[in-house]
Amino acid sequence: MLIHGELPRAEIARRLHLSRASLTRITRQLVDDGFLIEGETRLMAQTGRPSEMLRVNAGARHFLGIKLTGDHLYAAVTDLSAAILDSHDQPLASADPVEVVAQIAEIARGMRARQPDLVAIGVAIAGRVSQQDGGAVVEDSRFLGWEDVPLGSMLTEATGLPCAVENDVQALTATEHWFGAGAGIDDMALITVGAGIGCGLVVGGTVVEGAHSRSGLVSHMIVDEAGPYCELGHRGCASSMLVNSSLVAAYRRADVTYEGVVEAAREGDPIALAAFADAGRALGTLIAAVVNLIDPEKIVLTGDGIAVHELGAAALREALAQRVDRDAAEVDVDVRLWDFSKWARAGAGIAIRAMLA
Structure with missing residues (x-):
C-alpha cells in the first residue's frame, strides 16, 4: 500500500494471494497499530457492493534520514510515505566516527523535540556497507577515511533508536523503488x-x-x-x-x-x-x-x-x-533534478523498509 496507494481489502487479498480471513486479521492489527486507516466506501464496479478503502496513515510514524559526505551532514525527517517534513544540514565538525555519531545524535535530539514519534534512523553513506548481526558496519568510505566502523550499533547506543545504514546509491535505489520514480x-x-x-x-x-x-x-x-x-x-x-x-x-x-x-x-x-x-x-x-x-x-x-x-x-x-x-x-x-535532501530522504527510506521488515 505504500507503493500503490489506497486499495480495497478484496484487491489486496487478490494481489497477495491471501484468504479473506487472513487479510482481515492482518489489516485489523495494522489498523490497531495505527499504520492503516479505514477510509471511505467506494463502488469499484458497476455491480456488487461498495468496498471500504484502506490507506496508509502516513503520519503514524516519523523517521530521521541522514546523508554523510566527506565534510557535510544532511538530515531530513519524513513520514511513513517518505515525504520530507523537516530538513537540516550542517558541516561535519570532524570526520572522526565518534564525533560524527555525537553530531547525528544531537540532531536526532533536536528533531525528536519537534517530532516525538520519531522511531528510527537511516544513514546513507558513500562506500561499502555490510549488514552484520550486531548492526551495519561501514567497511570502507573513501570520502570519510573510514574502515570497519560499526556505525549502526554506535548510533543505536547514542540515540536509543534502531538504525539502518546503507550505501547511498543502494539506499536511493530502494527508496525510489518504493516511494519515487520506480514505484x-x-x-x-x-x-x-x-x-x-x-x-x-x-x-x-x-x-x-x-x-x-x-x-x-x-x-x-x-x-x-x-x-x-x-x-x-x-x-x-x-x-x-x-x-x-x-x-x-x-x-x-x-x-x-x-x-x-x-x-x-x-x-x-x-x-x-x-x-x-x-x-x-x-x-x-x-x-x-x-x-x-x-x-x-x-x-x-x-x-x-x-x-x-x-x-x-x-x-x-x-x-x-x-x-x-x-x-x-x-x-x-x-x-530527475537533484538536491542533497534526496540523499537524506533515502536514509529515511531504508529506515522505513528496515522497520517494516
Missing part, C-alpha cells in the same frame, strides 16, 4: 552522476545486493578505450570521463570549478561543450550496458552532475543507439 516497477536501474558514479539495480521487484554486497560497481567500466586515464591507471573508464572532476580536468583551465564548466558550456564554449559531449557518450555507453544486461522498464538518472544529460544529450543518444542490442525493448530514461 510499482519490478525491473529498473538507477544511475547517479556527480562526484562519483553509482548504479543501483532492481530485478524482479528486489534490490540487487550481490553475493558480497558490491553490486553496481560501474565507475571503472571501460567506456572509451582511447579515453583519458583515471587515478587508478584505467584508460577510458567511466570515472575518467563522466564524474564532475573529470570534466574540470578536460576543460584544462586553471581555477575553474565544475559549476564553471557547466556555465561555460551553456554559453557555447567549444572546449566545455566537447568535454560534455565526451561525458555524454560515456553515459550513453553505460546506460546501453545496463539496458542490454537487465532489460529494465525504466532507468532513473540523477545526481549533482545531471547537467551531462542536458549538455551532452546528442552524444548520449548516439552512443545509446549504437550500443543497445537491436532486440532490446525501448527503455524509459527518467531524468
Whole structure:
C-alpha cells in the first residue's frame, strides 16, 4: 500500500494471494497499530457492493534520514510515505566516527523535540556497507577515511533508536523503488552522476545486493578505450570521463570549478561543450550496458552532475543507439533534478523498509 496507494481489502487479498480471513486479521492489527486507516466506501464496479478503502496513515510514524559526505551532514525527517517534513544540514565538525555519531545524535535530539514519534534512523553513506548481526558496519568510505566502523550499533547506543545504514546509491535505489520514480516497477536501474558514479539495480521487484554486497560497481567500466586515464591507471573508464572532476580536468583551465564548466558550456564554449559531449557518450555507453544486461522498464538518472544529460544529450543518444542490442525493448530514461535532501530522504527510506521488515 505504500507503493500503490489506497486499495480495497478484496484487491489486496487478490494481489497477495491471501484468504479473506487472513487479510482481515492482518489489516485489523495494522489498523490497531495505527499504520492503516479505514477510509471511505467506494463502488469499484458497476455491480456488487461498495468496498471500504484502506490507506496508509502516513503520519503514524516519523523517521530521521541522514546523508554523510566527506565534510557535510544532511538530515531530513519524513513520514511513513517518505515525504520530507523537516530538513537540516550542517558541516561535519570532524570526520572522526565518534564525533560524527555525537553530531547525528544531537540532531536526532533536536528533531525528536519537534517530532516525538520519531522511531528510527537511516544513514546513507558513500562506500561499502555490510549488514552484520550486531548492526551495519561501514567497511570502507573513501570520502570519510573510514574502515570497519560499526556505525549502526554506535548510533543505536547514542540515540536509543534502531538504525539502518546503507550505501547511498543502494539506499536511493530502494527508496525510489518504493516511494519515487520506480514505484510499482519490478525491473529498473538507477544511475547517479556527480562526484562519483553509482548504479543501483532492481530485478524482479528486489534490490540487487550481490553475493558480497558490491553490486553496481560501474565507475571503472571501460567506456572509451582511447579515453583519458583515471587515478587508478584505467584508460577510458567511466570515472575518467563522466564524474564532475573529470570534466574540470578536460576543460584544462586553471581555477575553474565544475559549476564553471557547466556555465561555460551553456554559453557555447567549444572546449566545455566537447568535454560534455565526451561525458555524454560515456553515459550513453553505460546506460546501453545496463539496458542490454537487465532489460529494465525504466532507468532513473540523477545526481549533482545531471547537467551531462542536458549538455551532452546528442552524444548520449548516439552512443545509446549504437550500443543497445537491436532486440532490446525501448527503455524509459527518467531524468530527475537533484538536491542533497534526496540523499537524506533515502536514509529515511531504508529506515522505513528496515522497520517494516
